[in-house]
Amino acid sequence: MTFSLFRSFRTFAVFFPLLFLIAVASPRLAAADSTVQASDGSSASAGADAAGTSGSIAEDGSTIPADDSSSVDQLFTAPQADTVTKEGGSLLGKFDDHQPITVTGSLQAMGGAVVGVSDGPTAGTYQFGMKPGMSITPSITFDARPDRTFRIHGTATAKYPGDFAVGFSELFFDYTVKDSTYVRVGKQLIGWGITRLFDVGDLMSDSDDGVAAKVYVPVDGIGITSVVLVKTSYGITSDNVDFKSLGYGLQGDVPLGRSEMLFSGFYHDADSTPGKATATYKTSMLGVDLFAEGIGNFYKTKEPSFSGAVAGFYWEKIEPSLKIYGEYYFNGEDSSGTDHRASIVVGTNNIPGTPFKAAIQWTHAFMDNSGSVVPVLSFSPWPHVSMQYGLPVRYGAWGSYYVVNGSPIVQTTAEKNNALSWAQRIGFMFRLTLNVGF
Numbered sequence: 001m002t003f004s005l006f007r008s009f010r011t012f013a014v015f016f017p018l019l020f021l022i023a024v025a026s027p028r029l030a031a032a033d034s035t036v037q038a039s040d041g042s043s044a045s046a047g048a049d050a051a052g053t054s055g056s057i058a059e060d061g062s063t064i065p066a067d068d069s070s071s072v073d074q075l076f077t078a079p080q081a082d083t084v085t086k087e088g089g090s091l092l093g094k095f096d097d098h099q100p101i102t103v104t105g106s107l108q109a110m111g112g113a114v115v116g117v118s119d120g121p122t123a124g125t126y127q128f129g130m131k132p133g134m135s136i137t138p139s140i141t142f143d144a145r146p147d148r149t150f151r152i153h154g155t156a157t158a159k160y161p162g163d164f165a166v167g168f169s170e171l172f173f174d175y176t177v178k179d180s181t182y183v184r185v186g187k188q189l190i191g192w193g194i195t196r197l198f199d200v201g202d203l204m205s206d207s208d209d210g211v212a213a214k215v216y217v218p219v220d221g222i223g224i225t226s227v228v229l230v231k232t233s234y235g236i237t238s239d240n241v242d243f244k245s246l247g248y249g250l251q252g253d254v255p256l257g258r259s260e261m262l263f264s265g266f267y268h269d270a271d272s273t274p275g276k277a278t279a280t281y282k283t284s285m286l287g288v289d290l291f292a293e294g295i296g297n298f299y300k301t302k303e304p305s306f307s308g309a310v311a312g313f314y315w316e317k318i319e320p321s322l323k324i325y326g327e328y329y330f331n332g333e334d335s336s337g338t339d340h341r342a343s344i345v346v347g348t349n350n351i352p353g354t355p356f357k358a359a360i361q362w363t364h365a366f367m368d369n370s371g372s373v374v375p376v377l378s379f380s381p382w383p384h385v386s387m388q389y390g391l392p393v394r395y396g397a398w399g400s401y402y403v404v405n406g407s408p409i410v411q412t413t414a415e416k417n418n419a420l421s422w423a424q425r426i427g428f429m430f431r432l433t434l435n436v437g438f
Contacts (some may be wrong), residue, residue, distance in 0.1 A: 101144035108137045109434040116392075116427025123398040126425070136160040139169070149176045170208065182216040190214060190227060192251055192264050194280060194291055195310050197343040197363075198329040201278045201293045203266040204249060209233065223253035234270070244269040259283035273297045276307070289314040295332075306332040321349040338367040355379045363402070370396020370403055384436045390429035 111134040120127050139157040154171040158164045172186025190212060193202025210231035217224050227249035230236055236245050247268040254261040262280040275298030282291045295307040312327035326344035347359030357378040364371035376390045396403045403425070 098147055099143075099145040101142060103140065103142050104437065105138070105140045106437045107139075107434070108135075108436075110135050110431060112388075112429065112431030114427050114429045117425050119398055119403060119425060134161075150174065180217065183214070184216075185211075185213045187211055188214070190249075192249075192262075192278075194262075194282065194293065195312065195327060196314070196325060197312070197327040197345070198310055198341070200308055200329060201280070201295050201310060203264055203276050203278065204229075206231070221255055223251075225249075225251045225253070229268075234268075267298075274300060275304075287315065297333075308332040320352060323347050334367075336367075339365075340367070341365045365396075365401040368396060368400040370394070370400035372402055384434055386433045386435070388429070388431045388433070390431075391427070392429065393426050 111132075113130065113132040115128075115130040117126050117128055119125070137157065137159050139155055141153075141155040143151070143153045145151040151174040153173070155169050156166050157169045158166045168187055170187055170189065172184050172188045175183045175185075177183070187208060187210070189208040190204040191202060192204045193199065195201055199205065204227070207227075207229060210229060210233075212227055212229045214225060214227045227247075229247035229249065230241075231247065234245060234247070247266065249264070249266045251262065251264040254263075260282045262278070262282070264280075265275065265277040267275045277296045277298065278293055280291060280293040282289070284290065290311075290313050292309070292311040294309045297305045297307045299305075308329065308331050310327055310329050312325065314323070314325040316323040324344070324346050326342065328342045329340065331339035331341075341364065343361065343363040345359060345361045347357070349357050351358055358376070360373070360375040362371065362373050372392060372394045374390060374392045376388060378386055378388045380386045394402055
């Protein structure tokens with residue numbers, strides 16, 4: 001064990017200067033590629049992050065605020081199981097010595113509308129609203145592995161609304177040293193979060209807004225990942241880059257039989273809260289995946305503080321199709337100590353005897369007893385085409401947490417992507433989506 005740890009620290013000592021040099025040369029690439037994101041705000045690929053990825057936010061009008069990462073699409077997509085089974089042996093043994101370049105593509109076109117009633121500018125008044133929406137997102141992905149030690153991967157994406165300007169939503173290379181150290185450098189999404197409904201613990205949620213250099217080293221069953229990050233928002237150029245201007249992440253993944261502990265931290269000197277850390281426990285019991293996560297903040301001039309905690313479960317039955325998952329979130333940064341929320345989803349990918357999928361999500365804020373209920377029905381009338389119907393309903397007093405005053409709520413990420421919004425009190429949503437891969 002001692003020798004393995006020494007070897008790992010020696011590896012980090014060798015690679016850290018390389019990561020810094022890459023980061024110094026990366027700001028221009030980060031700025032050039034920051035204009036276009038993947039169609040769902042993520043960069044999932046065949047080379048997914050070794051630590052897993054959290055749920056992405058699709059291009060629909062979610063019925064809950066931006067701090068909650070739910071979407072209609074996620075109601076029908078089975079989330080990644082919490083409990084991760086470690087595989088022994090050589091990771092490179094899963095790859096051929098040589099894989100020629102492959103090129104794949106996809107096209108997503110979406111159109112629909114939302115109509116409904118929302119609160120007016122004063123309590124007791126209401127207003128009717130309707131909003132159409134559409135988007136077209138083509139993408140091309142290439143992947144090549146000249147030999148067992150090197151791989152390059154990229155996805156070019158365009159988008160409408162917009163000017164169809166083409167940019168890279170992901171562009172990175174992988175390099176492996178002696179089948180024991182795994183390096184990934186470039187524009188990439190690094191997912192360290194495990195939550196599905198409350199997006200509060202992923203310290204790398206916006207890592208694709210820039211360029212990152214990541215090193216992963218397994219040490220006697222323990223996975224250690226280090227990251228050097230250059231985000232577009234840091235405003236770094238080749239003239240002003242230094243150690244303080246970069247972001248640094250570190251994660252340890254400790255398997256405990258059928259359970260797992262994760263310890264993650266991220267530091268950027270210029271942030272108002274420069275340090276964040278999480279501790280996560282994941283396990284499986286009686287066929288149910290369970291997790292609990294605590295989040296902390298670290299400052300330069302004051303004592304560390306408790307940021308919050310999330311606990312959740314996930315259960316799925318394949319036949320007949322049924323899944324249930326939920327989460328409870330406590331906001332430790334709320335001075336009153338009353339900000340705690342819960343959300344639960346029940347869904348099926350096949351209603352017996354029908355072509356329909358169905359799901360319902362309930363989200364509740366205990367501090368003021370406001371919340372939302374979102375039933376959704378989906379089916380595929382033709383190849384590559386899906387139709388979705390939703391009836392989002394919000395409840396609570398005027399001005400409460402889930403009832404925002406005066407205008408329909410639009411989720412922040414969806415609004416950025418010109419997606420549909422939802423009516424505030426009660427609405428009806430229709431969406432037609434074409435998804436083709438080639």
